[in-house]
Structures are given as C-alpha cells and as structure tokens.
Amino acid sequence: MTSHRPLQAAAGLLLSAVLAACSSSGSGSGTPSNSATSPVQSGTVATSPAQSSADALQITIKNFAFAPATLKVGPGQTVTVTNQDSDAHTLTAADKSFDTGTIAPGATATFTAPQQSGDHPYICTIHPFMHGTLTVG
Ligand SMILES: [Cu+2]
Known part of the structure; x- marks a missing residue:
C-alpha cells in the first residue's frame, strides 16, 4: 500500500x-x-x-509648375489635380484627350487618363509654358 x-x-x-x-x-x-x-x-x-499608390495619382500645381512633371498612370485611371497656387490653372492634354478645365486657386479637380498607352503631354492653357507629361502604361 x-x-x-x-x-x-x-x-x-x-x-x-x-x-x-x-x-x-x-x-x-x-x-x-x-x-x-x-x-x-x-x-x-x-x-x-497599393491603395495609397492609387491615391498617389495626384498632380500638384505649385509655383506655376506641375509636380510631378511626369506621372505614370494606368489607362482610364482618375488623377486628382490640386492647385496650390494663388493663380488659376488648367491641366489640359495637348491633344485635348483630358482636361481639368480651370482650377481655381486652392481647388482640386480630377480628370480621367486616356486609354491609349504612351506619353500624353499636357499644358496649362492659361500659362502655356507650364507643361508636364502623363505616361499611360
Ligand atoms: Cu496655369
């Protein structure tokens, strides 16, 4: 036991x-x-x-210049343009395939990237010396 x-x-x-x-x-x-x-x-x-890169489809206009001057986007993607200048600007494709119209100082506009891949140069129609390139690919 x-x-x-x-x-x-x-x-x-x-x-x-x-x-x-x-x-x-x-x-x-x-x-x-x-x-x-x-x-x-x-x-x-x-x-x-990946989401912020979608949000990063953004062009800022400041000091009479587009930043970035060259932006790569996908076909048909929406790009937001913010005007941080005290002057009105536009972001207008040279071939008019996209155009924000006049963006008031401090305002934001959007445009839709073209479907056609390649480089799409654009200007500000108010200040034609302002230019940039949208690269669709
Ligand atoms: Cu301008």
Whole structure:
C-alpha cells in the first residue's frame, strides 16, 4: 500500500513535468503566433501602399509648375489635380484627350487618363509654358 504512494507521487511529478513542458511550449508557440501576426499586419500594410499608390495619382500645381512633371498612370485611371497656387490653372492634354478645365486657386479637380498607352503631354492653357507629361502604361 505504501509503495503505491511514491509511485503516484512520481506519476504526479511526471504529470506536472509534462504540464510544465506543455505550458512552456504553449507560451513558446504563443510568441511565434504573435510574430506570425506581424507578417499578416505587414501584409495589410502592403495592401495600403497599393491603395495609397492609387491615391498617389495626384498632380500638384505649385509655383506655376506641375509636380510631378511626369506621372505614370494606368489607362482610364482618375488623377486628382490640386492647385496650390494663388493663380488659376488648367491641366489640359495637348491633344485635348483630358482636361481639368480651370482650377481655381486652392481647388482640386480630377480628370480621367486616356486609354491609349504612351506619353500624353499636357499644358496649362492659361500659362502655356507650364507643361508636364502623363505616361499611360
Ligand atoms: Cu496655369
């Protein structure tokens, strides 16, 4: 009878050792799963650059210049033009395939990029020395 108690105690020790191993491996796998969450988060972050690159289809007019002077867009994409000057401007394709019309100082306009791939030069019809290029590709 008394010989059973040491056995049970040994079994109990063994069980607690297994439990300890379990819990330590459990917290160990908890840490990798946390770091596994970060790739998912960075995957989400990788999606927002794609969205922000869509948002980045933006031309700013400042100091009588288009910035960027050359913008690459996809066919039919919408480009936002912000006029940060105190003068009105337009963004008008040389072939008139796109045109924002007059953009008042501080105002924003949009135009749709042509479907035809290639370089599409544009100017400001009010200030024809202002020019840029929309590259559709
Ligand atoms: Cu202008």
